[in-house]
Amino acid sequence: MHAPQSTLAEPDSDVIAERRTLWRWHFYAGLFVMPLLIVLAITGTLYCFQPQIEPMLYRDRMIVADTRAPRFSQDALLxxxxxxxxxxAVATLAQIETDPTRSAEFVFRLPSGESESVYVNPYDGAVLGTLSVEHRLMRQIRNLHRGLMLGKTGELLMELAGCWTLVMIGTGVALWWPWGSAGRRAAGVWLPRLSLNGRAWWRDLHAVGGVWLAIGALFFVLSGLPWSNSWGKQFKALATSASLGYPKGAWGEAHVHSTAPGKASPEGGEHAMHGMAMKMDDLPLHQTPWAVGATVVPDSAGHAAASRVPLDDVVALAAKHGIADDYGIALPSSPTGVYTVSYFPADPQAERTLHVDQYTGRVLSDISYQSYGAIAQVISYGTSLHMGRYFGMANQIICSAISLGLAALSVTGFVMWLKRRPTRTLGAPSRPAKRPPMRAWRGGLALVGVVFPLMGATMLAVWCLDRLAFGRRSGAQARA
Known part of the structure; x- marks a missing residue:
């Protein structure tokens, strides 16, 4: 009789040990991610509504009365x-808008190195005011979202937060999973039991809310990581080498109509930037599609003695290529520079990048969505959805609901921790006396660590710290 009893008890002890281990990893992930997730959620929600917020904040500069009068030409406004x-001051960007109630915007690089937007009434040519590009509110929010305004260190922290969110999602769903007959009940599984009290009420709210938000959180992480400064750049290079990412260059590709690039100017012209060719990401554009960010900007074939093509001709050329509204034109800032038209609309399939010779008006490079590799096309859709742009206001509301829901989960997790944490201790769940096999979980974490090396290094550090901090205690428990 004893042997059968032992055989039946063994699976139960394995399950308990496994759930205890998952809880520990969920705790560690949440402890690190929780404050950063709140920052990401709040800043992401605000940035999602940038198209509505900025015109309200800077109405005196961005909004004009529609007088139905003839508009000044772009060259006259410039x-x-x-x-x-x-x-x-050097003019670097013209932002093209056809909305009759929007002012014309031009960006200048100042002697201090900072950039400034100048807003001009398109009907009477009056200068409405200026706005610092670096210090405007939405740029600050974006910098907080991407790197806590701490430079490279902050960007790495936010990248790690995204990676550890994957661990938090996986372990959280596993802890929520309704084993046995509980899966047939909605209360406590799909709906929180609001009749509970104390920590149990918070736990239900946290677990049920978490599972409803898990898919949205996973999407946010996977669509945001390609834009990260460390892993994102490496991923972009890998996708390109496999012919699945952005075009390898603005020339030499069958799907890109272009000419071979000229050499960089010896005086440090448009291309020469720290000894490297100028990339699309280096241009003073408000937004650049992910797929073309690392493509090299070609040189104009003409020479300084020739006259520059008027800006209005470039606008007309963009219209012939289907680019009509809400796009930027990076202005040539050297004798070898080009006009770069960057169109980053809500519909990824309409994305377009044109490089135009400043002297001849000839299109040197024309990169469209169809030029992208498969991975870049998927990421373009992910970016549009992530930013709340793809299907208008509904997309913004859904993204905001997911973001604020994740912030609420961080709050409920914090309250649960406060309610169970002993005084003056970390309050981590105790390690199980028995080490569960968990081969699938170990393999999954190892895979995540390989795909995200920075994440793998921190997981190893957490594992070592965990063993050193709790190893003796666990050994005593096992002997007991």
Whole structure:
């Protein structure tokens, strides 16, 4: 009789040990991710509504009355903006808008190295005011979202937060999983039991809310990581080498109509930037599609003695290529520079990048969505959905609901921790006396560590710290 009893008890002890181990990893992941997730959620929600927020904040500069009068040409508006800026300021960007109630925006690089937007009334040419590009509210929110405004260190922290969120999601769903007959009941599984009290109420709210938000959180992580400064760049290079990412260059590809690039200017022209070719990500554009960020900007074939093509001709050329509204034109800033038209619309399939010779008006490079590799096409859709752009206001509301829901989960997790944490201790769940096999989980974490090396290094560090901090205690428990 004893042997059968032991055989039946063994699976139960394995399950308990496995759930205890999952709880520990969920705790460690949450402890690190929780404060950063709140920052990501709040800043992400605000940035999602940038199209509505900025015109309200800067209405005196961005919004004009629709007088139905003839509009000034882009070149005339640019001349008005140049006249309003210091003599040594350099015009770097023209933002093209056809909305009759929006002002014309031109960006200048100032002698200090910072950039400034100048807003001009398109109907009477009046300069409405200026706005710092680096210090405007939405740029600050974006910098918080991407790197806590701490430079490379902050960007790595946010990248790690995304990776550890994957661990938090996986372990959280596993802990929630309704074993046995509990799966047939909605209360406590699909709906929180609001009749509970104390920590049990918070636990139900946390677990049920977490499982409803798990898919959205997973999507946010996977669609956001390709934009990270460390792993994202490596992933982009890998996708390109496998012909699945962005075009390998603005020339030499069958699907890209272009000419071979000229050499960088010896004076440090458009291309020469720290000894490397100028990339799309280096241009002063407000937004650049992920798929073309690392492509090299070609050189104009003409020479400084030739006259520059008017900006209005570039606008007309963009219209012929199907680019009509809400796009940026990076202006040439050297004798070898080009006009770069960057169209980053809500519909990824309409994305377009044109490089135009500043002297001849010839299109040197034309990169469309169809030029992208399979991975880049998927990421383009993910980016549009992630930013709440793809299907308008509904997309913004859904993204905001998921983001704020994740922030609420962080709060409920924090409250649960406070309610169970002993005084003056970390309050981590105790390690099980028995080590469960968990081969699938170990393999999954190892795979995550390989795909995300920085994540793998921190997982190893947490595992070592865990063994050193709790190893003796666990051994005593096992002997007991």
């Amino acid at each position: 001349a008005k903006a140049i006249a309003a800026e210091p003599r040594d």
